[in-house]
Amino acid sequence: NAGVTQTPKFRILKIGQSMTLQCxxxxxxxxxxxxxxxxxxxxxxxxxxVGAGITDKGEVPNGYNVSRSTTEDFPLRLELAAPxxxxxxxxxxxxxxxxxxxxxxxxxxxxxxxx
Amino acid sequence: QQQVxxxxxxxxxxxxxxxxxxxxxxxxxxxxFPWYQQFPGKGPALLIAIRPDVSEKKxxxxxxxxxxxxxxxxxxxxxxxxxxxxxxxxxxxxxxxQKLVFGQGTRLTINP
Numbered sequence: 001n002a003g004v005t006q007t008p009k010f011r012i013l014k015i016g017q018s019m020t021l022q023c024x025x026x027x028x029x030x031x032x033x034x035x036x037x038x039x040x041x042x043x044x045x046x047x048x049x050v051g052a053g054i055t056d057k058g059e060v061p062n063g064y065n066v067s068r069s070t071t072e073d074f075p076l077r078l079e080l081a082a083p084x085x086x087x088x089x090x091x092x093x094x095x096x097x098x099x100x101x102x103x104x105x106x107x108x109x110x111x112x113x114x115x
Numbered sequence: 116q117q118q119v120x121x122x123x124x125x126x127x128x129x130x131x132x133x134x135x136x137x138x139x140x141x142x143x144x145x146x147x148f149p150w151y152q153q154f155p156g157k158g159p160a161l162l163i164a165i166r167p168d169v170s171e172k173k174x175x176x177x178x179x180x181x182x183x184x185x186x187x188x189x190x191x192x193x194x195x196x197x198x199x200x201x202x203x204x205x206x207x208x209x210x211x212x213q214k215l216v217f218g219q220g221t222r223l224t225i226n227p
Contacts, residue, residue, distance in 0.1 A: 004158075031213050040124075042204065042219040043159070050213060058214075090158050096213065104151070104215060106158030 002026050006091050006107035013081040013114045021076040021110050023091030029105070031094045032074040034058075034066065036087040037109075043090065049074055081114045088112070119207050121218025129226050134192040136221045138205035141186065145207040149215070150179065150190050153202045162203070163190070195225045 007022045025032065034046040035058075045058030049068040063085060065077040074093075078085060091107045121138045128134045138148075149164035165172045165179040165188065172179045178191040192199055205218040 033214070040222075042121075043217045045214065048214060092158075094213065103161055104149075104159075106160065108158050109156075 004091055004093055004105050004107035006089075006110050008110060009108070010111045011113070013078070013112065015081060015083065015114060017081050018077070018079050019081070019112075021078070021089055021091075021112075023074045023076065023107060024072050025074075025091075025093040025105070026072065027093060027095070027105065028071060029093035029095045030071065031096070032068065033092045033094075033104075034064070034074070034076045035090045035092065036060065037090060038087050046076065046089075078112075083114050086112060086114045119205060119216050119218045121205050121221060123221060124219065125222045125224070127224045127226060128195045130195065130197060132195050132225075134195045134199065134223055134225070135189055136203055136205070136223070137187065137189045138207075138218050139185075139187045140207050140216075142207070142209065142216075143186070144209040145216075146210060147208040148179070148181065148188050149206050149208075150177075151204040151206065151217075153204065153220075155201075159202075159204055192223075195223075197225045197227050199223060200225050 004025045030051050033048040035043040044060045046064050047066040049055045055066050089110045092104045094104045119140045150162045151159035152162040153159040163174050163177050167183050176193045181188045203221045206215040208215050
């Protein structure tokens with residue numbers, strides 16, 4: 001059971017380039033999330049999805065786009081990369097349990113540098 | 116108000132000591148309070164969680180204390196070890212809102 005898998009682990013982009021951060025989970029979780037974590041800062045929610053075909057903005061969505069065509073995959077697209085998008089990106093998934101145990105499972109992260 | 120305020124931002128504790136990290140919230144609809152542990156280069160991982168119907172939950176050396184009236188909860192790490200050195204996040208959630216609200220994080224260093 002792989003959990004949440006993120007690729008790539010590291011990437012350097014030039015200003016204005018675009019890229020897609022991949023995220024896939026094999027736990028059949030219906031909820032998926034993208035967070036960014038800046039040095040010394042907490043986790044900021046970029047986008048989230050409560051199921052295939054449904055996405056919604058978090059607190060820092062500008063400069064990013066997402067899609068959710070399947071339960072397993074939740075890619076994050078960066079268009080026209082800017083230095084402010086230098087960060088570590090985490091994908092997470094969770095499920096709604098009748099026992100009310102919201103278990104977020106995080107991937108290992110993608111470290112992105114925009115130069 | 117969706118914020119969860121976490122303190123301190125960083126904490127240094129001697130090996131064998133007690134590490135205490137505090138969180139406060141405003142939204143009385145919050146009814147699930149997990150703590151996450153993050154080692155360098157890794158994603159956060161669920162450490163321990165509590166519901167507001169109990170005032171304390173203990174798992175090994177880790178204890179959550181919850182004060183509903185004060186809208187505060189804290190993580191206590193007993194007999195702290197160098198392997199506990201990590202960043203810790205508190206979080207909160209409410210039924211029907213499937214997004215955790217995270218605190219700002221605490222970088223804990225346990226000196227040997």
